[in-house]
Amino acid sequence: MKRICLSVERDESILAVMNNGQLEELLIENALEEDLVGRIYKGVVKNLLPSVNGIFIDIGIGQNAFLRTKDLLPGEAMPTEGSTMLVQVVKEGTALKGPLVTAQINLSGTYAVAVAGQPYIGVSKKIQDEKIRNTLRQTAEKYTKSCFGLIIRTAAEKVESKIFEKDIEQLAHDWNILQNRYGVEKAPALLWRDSDLVVKALRYFANSDTDVVLTNDKKTYDRLCLLNEDGIFIKAEQIQLMQEGSLLKIEHIEEQIQQLLERRVELKSGGFIVIDYTEALTVIDVNSGGFQGRGIPHEELAYLINKEATKEIARQIKLRSIGGMILIDFIDMKGRRQKEKLLQILREEAKKDREKVVVCGITDLGLVEMTRKRTGRKLENFYYDVCPLCDGTGRSYSPKAVLRNIYRELRYLQKRGLSDNVEISCHPDVAAILRKKEEQKYLSQICTKNVIIKENNQVHRDVYSILTADE
Known part of the structure; x- marks a missing residue:
């Protein structure tokens, strides 16, 4: 029993595919944080780095992308600094490194993938019937051009020829739009972004095994119905709108995400x-x-x-x-x-x-x-965010370890004759230990006069200060 659930909230959309009650696929989009993977840019070549076989490209996101020379199109000459290039993001960047891009562009359809380069037509090896392979190849040949080829997916094996041809036609149309935008847009510029979850729900997951496509959002429901015009993916009645209750809770998706x-x-x-x-x-x-x-x-x-x-x-x-x-x-x-x-x-x-x-x-x-x-x-x-207390290590200083550091510094001050009238400002956990009788007794041996213990408001336990009367 396959159920495709599309939960849409103000700042987050979740696409979950359930099979007999178990989570099988999960895709998440956050409206506040952009996902760059799949996006196509008109970039500007900033630096050529022969030593690492790479090229830095400005794609307009404030951080240069990195293109490996092996990801240039076959037979393509090395670009020059300042020239423009059509590139696609294949890997998100990090705080220290920009995203990874490729010049080997591809646009995904339901039954085929358009790829930059020679007008090559490939058919999935899983389609073994030679007659079907030839028919699919002949249909694709009508739309391939000198600038792109097609790889036909396994899903095309059992689809009607009219539906398959419509998908190929859409890919060719999208490719023309991309090329036209590349010719007129000023670099750096975003030319194309990957399909959103609504499109992916139908294109990647809806098939004859699907029982229902559920969503909790009216606009999303209307889009699903429009994209599924003429029942191209599933029957019209299989797309349903859930107006009451939490979709993620009712379908037991929320608890399975938590387990992940x-x-x-x-x-x-x-x-x-x-x-x-x-x-x-x-x-x-x-x-x-x-x-x-x-x-x-x-x-x-x-x-x-x-x-x-x-x-x-x-x-x-x-x-x-x-x-x-x-x-x-x-x-x-x-x-x-x-x-x-x-x-x-x-x-x-x-x-x-x-x-x-x-x-x-x-x-x-x-x-x-x-x-x-x-x-x-x-x-x-x-x-999750990185923990501000441990910086993602999962560990923080123990109060005892901080205490040893404080005592070490106090003994140093004692040798210099500066251990009178000391004020120690430290984390509450450390201060609690310092106020114990046995610690007070030890403090009196190091510091000959008054010792004032104050609690600071620092998150990190290892942050403390020691002030003497002279300071």
């Missing part, structure tokens, strides 16, 4: 996985937990837990939008065949992901290496 933000993920068997993010990569650890496998040999027990964890890991990676390098520490297994089975399951599950996933294999240390194409932001970045 947890570090620990429980498995039905009693085992669990732990997901940790670092600057360089994501680490996933599999644990047996409370799994009860009486009478089952250790090797078989480990395989059963790992097998269950593998499917959940692939799902978590997709829903959390985890990209880059990923290391998985499965429960140790000695059998080579079982390890190969596990890798095969992981590769099969990865095929369900819309982004490119590569399962590399097992390292000498027994860790599974894989990568996933990094595009938009991770799920947690929509909901």
Whole structure:
């Protein structure tokens, strides 16, 4: 039972695909924070960097984008500084680095993708019927031009020829608009942005398996009906407007999103996985937990837990939008065949992901290496800010550690004869310890006269000051 839910609020839109009550796909748009991935710009070449095989390009966002020379169009000459280029964002930037762009532009349709370059027509390998492949290719040839080619998606195999041709025609129209805007707009300029969630709901997810498309917003409902004119995606009555109650609560989406933000993920068997993010990569650890496998040999027990964890890991990676390098520490297994089975399951599950996933294999240390194409932001970045107390490390100074620093400084002042009439301003947690009897006794040994303890209003525990009578 597949249900597509589109929740639209003032500053956030959520597209969730539910399959038999379980969250299968999740896309989020924040009205206050722009998603650059997929956008196409007319940029200005600022710097050529032969040493790193790259080019800095100004796309008008206040931070130069980076283009790798290998992402230029095949046969394209190296641009010169000050020249303009058509580029598309493939990876979001960070606080320190600008977004990654490519000159190999593509526009996605429902049944095909238009790609910049030669008028090449490719057909998905999953379409194996040669007659269908030839028919699709002949239809596409009518619209390909010298400046772009087409890659036909698997979804085109069972669609009516009229609907397929309409999709190709729309892609050709969009491509012409893009080229025309490139000719008239002054660089740097945004020329094209990726489809919003309303379009994606129908284009990427609505099909014959869909039971209903639900939304809580009247304007969104009207747009869905307009885009689905003549039942191009699903039957008209399958698009419904929910006017009462919270769509996310009623469909149990909210609670599943909350679970995706947890570090620990429980498995039905009693085992669990732990997901940790670092600057360089994501680490996933599999644990047996409370799994009860009486009478089952250790090797078989480990395989059963790992097998269950593998499917959940692939799902978590997709829903959390985890990209880059990923290391998985499965429960140790000695059998080579079982390890190969596990890798095969992981590769099969990865095929369900819309982004490119590569399962590399097992390292000498027994860790599974894989990568996933990094595009938009991770799920947690929509909901969390970096903690101002620990700067994202998950740790802060203990009061005892700060206390040792204070005592060290007081002993230094004592040696200089400046330990009389001291005022210590520190965090409330540290001040509470300093006021204890045993600490007061120790303070009296270091400071010969009055010691005043004041609480500061600092968030960080390690911020304190010591003032002497001379100051």
